[in-house]
Amino acid sequence: MRAQVKPVRTVVILTMVVGLIATVALPAYAAWRPTAEAKTLQQMAADDAQSLVVASDVTAVQLDRSSYSATTAEEIEKKKAAEAAAERARQIAARVTTTTSSSTPFSTPVDLTMTAPGSGEVRWPLSGFTKGRGLGDSGYHQGVDLLAPGGTPLFAAAAGVVRVSQESFGGYGVAVTIDHVIDGQRVSTLYGHMTYGSRQVVSGQTVEAGQIIGLVGSTGSSTANHLHFEVHINNAVVDPWAWLEQNAS
Ligand SMILES: [Zn+2]
Known part of the structure; x- marks a missing residue:
């Protein structure tokens, strides 16, 4: 049984890693992509049926738009969302790097099991501020x-x-x-x-x-x-x- 289970797990992990790399690579691809290639959302919808990479295209369009000066609240919201996506991708990349390589971009990895100093019913929410x-x-x-x-x-x-x-x-x-x-x-x-x-x-x-x-x-x-x-x-x-x-x- 063990011999059968292990290859399956390896495939799953490899798929996840490939997925993560694809996600991480997206912002750079989006930034690099010429603006002339950006499609309208209507065109996107039309392409939807034929294209399996439509999700990537949508993100690329949003990022392209966010590079222009954002003026309306909606545009600012979109820009924030794009920044959030990029930040999540960076963190995922950092996590992947941490588990696959000895050199990590974080100089001080955070110990997630740590607790606040002190022993009272009420604690300071952080130290060193x-x-x-x-x-x-x-x-x-x-x-x-x-x-x-x-x-x-x-x-x-x-x-x-x-x-x-x-x-x-x-x-x-x-x-x-x-x-x-x-x-x-x-x-x-x-x-x-x-x-x-x-x-x-x-x-x-x-x-x-x-x-x-x-x-x-x-x-x-x-x-x-x-x-x-x-x-x-x-x-x-x-x-x-x-x-x-x-x-x-
Ligand atoms: Zn405040």
Whole structure:
């Protein structure tokens, strides 16, 4: 039995690797592709029946469009989506490289089993940050910005249940929210602007205090790597910096 099972697994793995390489190669192909060759979506639909590579063509058209100056909200959204796809492809490429070669593009691979320092019921959501904008600083701001390099691990501030875990959560970009009960109060924490593809939790999942949930990034309405962190108690926004200083240990 073993001898029969193994070749099948090898074929599956090879197919996956080929698939990944095809995905990774796509953005470069799309960028290289002459604009004159770009088709309209109507032409694409017409070709759909005959062509098996139509999915690649659609992506190429979208990327071509995104290279022009984006002005409407729809175009900006498309550009973000294209960037997200490219970022996911890069991360997949990095993962493939990590498993097939000793030289990895990541100088410091992230240990996904690590937990936040400390032992309290409430933990700091990351370590080694610089405090940025706080609650209400310079206009509408419902949270605190904690600046740290992209790829810095983010931790659940307390035990709870993941409510939101999305690659695109409005202006928050890649974001996670967690519902907790702390001292009899309903507390929700929000973690925004995480790195594409870095989420380690899914909606409905139970997490421990300090469990890794993702990595710092700059997705959504963000111009630099940082964690945007919010705390809501009984559905009211509270100052997350004061809350952390008071409770985290
Ligand atoms: Zn913020």
